[in-house]
Amino acid sequence: MKKKLIFAIRDDDVSFFTSPEKYEEFCSKYIKNHSLISGIILNQKGSPSLNIPTKYWYTELNYNIEKNSGICKLLSDLDNKNNFFPAIHGYEHNYLIKDNTFVPELRQKKASTKLNKNLDIGEKFFLKTFQNPQKLFIPPSNTISANCASILFKRNYTLFNYPGIFRRSRDSIKGYKVMIERIMNIVFKRIDLQKPYYENKFSKCFNAVPLTSLKSEKQLNKFTNYCSEKGYPLIISMHQWELDFFKPYSEIKFLEHFLEIIRFLELKFELVNFNPNAEIIS
Numbered sequence: 365m366k367k368k369l370i371f372a373i374r375d376d377d378v379s380f381f382t383s384p385e386k387y388e389e390f391c392s393k394y395i396k397n398h399s400l401i402s403g404i405i406l407n408q409k410g411s412p413s414l415n416i417p418t419k420y421w422y423t424e425l426n427y428n429i430e431k432n433s434g435i436c437k438l439l440s441d442l443d444n445k446n447n448f449f450p451a452i453h454g455y456e457h458n459y460l461i462k463d464n465t466f467v468p469e470l471r472q473k474k475a476s477t478k479l480n481k482n483l484d485i486g487e488k489f490f491l492k493t494f495q496n497p498q499k500l501f502i503p504p505s506n507t508i509s510a511n512c513a514s515i516l517f518k519r520n521y522t523l524f525n526y527p528g529i530f531r532r533s534r535d536s537i538k539g540y541k542v543m544i545e546r547i548m549n550i551v552f553k554r555i556d557l558q559k560p561y562y563e564n565k566f567s568k569c570f571n572a573v574p575l576t577s578l579k580s581e582k583q584l585n586k587f588t589n590y591c592s593e594k595g596y597p598l599i600i601s602m603h604q605w606e607l608d609f610f611k612p613y614s615e616i617k618f619l620e621h622f623l624e625i626i627r628f629l630e631l632k633f634e635l636v637n638f639n640p641n642a643e644i645i646s
């Protein structure tokens with residue numbers, strides 16, 4: 365008998381620039397009935413990013429997802445199927461260039477003052493587009509300041525990926541506090557980093573494994589067996605827009621790599637659809 369594994373795919377960066385035809389093909393052909401968490405960018409800023417056509421990179425304008433009626437209609441249709449979980453994936457998902465480094469949206473100055481307003485706008489859009497949407501949030505660029513994380517938890521959001529507290533945690537006192545609490549939990553309560561994080565008030569989070577980090581079958585075997593034994597969900601994060609790209613230093617495209625992993629999982633496990641069971645937006 366096959367072992368059970370709770371499983372979901374987390375696809376980030378659905379925005380004004382997402383082609384409804386390509387996204388529909390991605391869902392029907394490759395996701396099929398697996399759980400899909402879709403990270404939606406509400407008002408994408410024209411900035412250098414591979415999910416945006418190059419001619420928009422330096423426009424400094426915003427592109428609202430509602431102006432792409434095709435993708436909004438598709439998202440709403442997907443919502444009628446089981447196992448579809450839309451998540452807010454930032455408002456502008458932009459970058460500021462400071463000292464030759466890219467500063468992502470929720471690490472920028474005054475990000476926390478804008479966040480509450482942006483969440484209100486996001487929730488309005490979600491209520492209009494989806495039935496009973498859950499309060500789910502995927503930090504843009506997988507990084508977030510402790511102050512922004514605190515706002516999200518106050519509003520009862522469930523996060524995908526723990527706020528990057530180990531990196532740049534010295535940005536604020538709260539960051540330090542979260543870091544200390546987390547280290548104490550790892551050392552004294554032997555909290556497992558792969559486990560869905562529920563150990564403190566700052567940590568209503570599920571971890572995800574990037575598709576790009578899954579490199580060998582041996583690693584995948586070890587990791588999936590571990591999640592299956594412990595009953596932890598395996599959530600693979602990826603980007604539909606990168607499926608046509610070649611993997612670095614390889615002749616294999618991301619699509620092939622993705623399909624190989626799905627085949628492996630389907631063959632080896634009885635896959636159980638993940639449901640975040642988070643609070644509903646109302």
Ligand SMILES: [Zn+2]
Nearest residue numbers: 376377504505
């Ligand atoms: Zn993203």
